[in-house]
Amino acid sequence: MRENVPCEFPAGCDGTAIMERLAQVLDPELDESILDLGFVRSFELRSGHAEVALRLPTSWCAVNFSYLMAEDVRRALLAVEGVHRVTVRLGDHCAAAEIEASVNNGLSFAEAFPGEAPGSLEALRRTFLRKGFLGRQERLLKGLREAGCSPATICTLRLGEVSIEDDAMIIRQPNSDPVDCGSAATLQRYLERRAELAIDCGPAAPLIVDLEGKPLSAERFQAHYEAARTVRVALEANGSFCRALLSLHRINAVGPSGPASMGGRHLQS
Amino acid sequence: MPSGHPGRQAWEEDIYNHDGQNLFVIDGHMHFWDANPESWKNKYGESWIKCFYAFHSGLSPAEEVWPFEKFCRYDEETLANDLFGNGHVDMAILNSTYLYEFYKNGFNSHLQNNVIKSKYPDRFLLCGSFDPRDEEAGFDAFRRMMAEYPIQGLKLYTAEWRDGSRGWRLNDPWAYRYLALGQELGIKNIHVHKGPTVYPLSSDAFDVRDVDHAATDFPDLNFIVEHVGLPRLDDFCWIATQEPNVFAGLSVAMAFVHLRPRYFGEILANLLFWLGPDRLCFGSDYAIWSPKWLIEKFMAYELPEDLKQEYHVDLTFEIKRKILGENAARLYGIDIAAQTAKLNRDGLGGGG
Numbered sequence: 001m002r003e004n005v006p007c008e009f010p011a012g013c014d015g016t017a018i019m020e021r022l023a024q025v026l027d028p029e030l031d032e033s034i035l036d037l038g039f040v041r042s043f044e045l046r047s048g049h050a051e052v053a054l055r056l057p058t059s060w061c062a063v064n065f066s067y068l069m070a071e072d073v074r075r076a077l078l079a080v081e082g083v084h085r086v087t088v089r090l091g092d093h094c095a096a097a098e099i100e101a102s103v104n105n106g107l108s109f110a111e112a113f114p115g116e117a118p119g120s121l122e123a124l125r126r127t128f129l130r131k132g133f134l135g136r137q138e139r140l141l142k143g144l145r146e147a148g149c150s151p152a153t154i155c156t157l158r159l160g161e162v163s164i165e166d167d168a169m170i171i172r173q174p175n176s177d178p179v180d181c182g183s184a185a186t187l188q189r190y191l192e193r194r195a196e197l198a199i200d201c202g203p204a205a206p207l208i209v210d211l212e213g214k215p216l217s218a219e220r221f222q223a224h225y226e227a228a229r230t231v232r233v234a235l236e237a238n239g240s241f242c243r244a245l246l247s248l249h250r251i252n253a254v255g256p257s258g259p260a261s262m263g264g265r266h267l268q269s
Numbered sequence: 270m271p272s273g274h275p276g277r278q279a280w281e282e283d284i285y286n287h288d289g290q291n292l293f294v295i296d297g298h299m300h301f302w303d304a305n306p307e308s309w310k311n312k313y314g315e316s317w318i319k320c321f322y323a324f325h326s327g328l329s330p331a332e333e334v335w336p337f338e339k340f341c342r343y344d345e346e347t348l349a350n351d352l353f354g355n356g357h358v359d360m361a362i363l364n365s366t367y368l369y370e371f372y373k374n375g376f377n378s379h380l381q382n383n384v385i386k387s388k389y390p391d392r393f394l395l396c397g398s399f400d401p402r403d404e405e406a407g408f409d410a411f412r413r414m415m416a417e418y419p420i421q422g423l424k425l426y427t428a429e430w431r432d433g434s435r436g437w438r439l440n441d442p443w444a445y446r447y448l449a450l451g452q453e454l455g456i457k458n459i460h461v462h463k464g465p466t467v468y469p470l471s472s473d474a475f476d477v478r479d480v481d482h483a484a485t486d487f488p489d490l491n492f493i494v495e496h497v498g499l500p501r502l503d504d505f506c507w508i509a510t511q512e513p514n515v516f517a518g519l520s521v522a523m524a525f526v527h528l529r530p531r532y533f534g535e536i537l538a539n540l541l542f543w544l545g546p547d548r549l550c551f552g553s554d555y556a557i558w559s560p561k562w563l564i565e566k567f568m569a570y571e572l573p574e575d576l577k578q579e580y581h582v583d584l585t586f587e588i589k590r591k592i593l594g595e596n597a598a599r600l601y602g603i604d605i606a607a608q609t610a611k612l613n614r615d616g617l618g619g620g621g
Contacts, residue, residue: 058323233532234500236532245323
């Protein structure tokens with residue numbers, strides 16, 4: 001068992017690298033790790049062949065996001081030394097056969113659903129990377145606001161004035177005392193996504209920017225914050241809904257079932 | 270809810286009979302479905318109802334969970350009792366859903382729903398539907414449906430599969446033709462419901478932006494977006510903020526009140542912030558969830574103080590009353606006092 005997932009590794013392989021890679025695969029729609037969400041049902045590695053069984057909250061989870069997760073799992077594992085082949089299983093998902101046949105053979109989404117899926121999934125993925133950016137930024141803003149930073153101050157902060165010290169995010173501005181503004185993980189998650197969206201992460205860049213990477217004026221700040229807040233609530237509420245569904249022993253469950261996961265690191269309410 | 274109902278407790282009098290005024294509850298989203306295994310046409314019929322059952326058993330209080338067999342098919346008496354007998358509901362909107370590709374008899378078509386509507390005509394508002402993929406050829410059938418059934422609203426499920434097609438969008442040209450025809454035939458209210466698989470599969474199936482187009486182009490129709498656009502609450506809020514004729518159907522979101530009360534508060538605070546208290550309509554999504562516990566928990570629910578301050582909103586008794594019935598009554602032109610008097614005579618426990 002690793003991270004609540006029944007696992008089998010060959011002798012001499014401790015699996016840490018593999019679990020770390022799996023933990024980086026996100027549900028793009030929820031912007032959370034599939035491992036934290038409890039979507040990984042089991043893992044096996046034999047003679048370089050990795051077999052991953054996923055367990056999505058329902059058999060009607062959106063086909064495109066299900067495909068993205070399966071494809072990302074495959075890519076993540078193929079990047080691990082010693083893994084030469086990956087088989088992803090989707091259990092009783094309504095499109096399991098099509099998705100498995102395509103992903104496990106390295107085919108595209110369009111090839112999995114001929115005539116039904118023109119174009120790639122990149123636009124969809126980008127939409128949700130952007131939502132995730134706002135969600136991550138809102139958590140950062142919450143910390144700044146709770147530390148007493150005014151909108152005017154927040155809008156003038158530069159990345160170079162923010163640092164990670166132990167587990168905390170600290171702001172150091174000239175002529176002011178350092179301010180603890182929340183957790184280092186919140187800042188790291190925000191910066192990772194910011195880089196993924198190719199937004200400037202240099203020390204002179206503003207800490208808080210909109211989706212186009214533009215700084216915010218104190219006047220625009222409130223409206224931006226209100227919108228980001230709603231995006232964060234939507235993402236988290238959806239994640240919470242999925243967790244509630246997964247916590248059940250589904251009545252049509254087949255095969256080995258791991259312990260129900262009600263949480264992971266981001267368990268809310 | 271019934272006055273003097275034998276099961277009624279003293280505390281309920283305080284909660285539901287506030288300032289001498291009873292609550293009037295309209296369940297804006299409920300079903301009388303037939304998902305009997307004999308009606309399953311294929312594996313989708315089975316997995317569909319099992320998915321619903323996962324919603325039901327995953328988010329209901331443990332003591333409210335039904336056996337799967339009952340969940341597949343419940344009778345009229347059970348429904349009437351769960352809504353009007355014990356469930357605090359005065360009127361309910363039958364959200365017809367067809368799914369003929371999954372169920373031999375349909376899931377809960379207006380034909381099936383009309384059986385219970387005919388039995389309790391004053392208790393139900395019946396939704397019909399159209400499918401723009403019928404194009405011109407479907408106009409006659411649509412007119413016939415409107416003439417032969419007491420249709421008061423339309424329920425549009427855009428993710429319906431048909432003949433290899435996996436759905437449609439509200440702003441498709443033929444959808445506009447049907448909306449115009451519906452309007453001509455007296456329809457005011459359109460219940461819109463998004464689903465997980467819509468063509469093209471590469472786009473976001475839950476995208477609610479087509480509602481924006483239709484709401485702009487049909488300003489005299491009301492668009493009630495069921496499940497507040499979940500899982501696209503954010504996109505729904507942007508649209509509803511722009512379009513005064515877009516309303517929030519609260520089913521699914523309501524269920525959070527039990528297991529995830531914090532998120533329930535956050536969702537509600539957002540809806541109150543963006544839409545205000547006059548465009549939110551209660552729905553249970555019965556039989557996925559039962560109105561009795563949803564309403565009792567909702568009435569007992571207090572919006573956390575930090576959310577009130579953060580969003581500058583409140584959830585007063587008056588606002589709860591709007592959400593539970595007054596807003597939907599306004600949409601459907603129901604005079605609450607007159608309707609209460611009528612319902613008091615039907616033996617199910619009286620209205621109001």
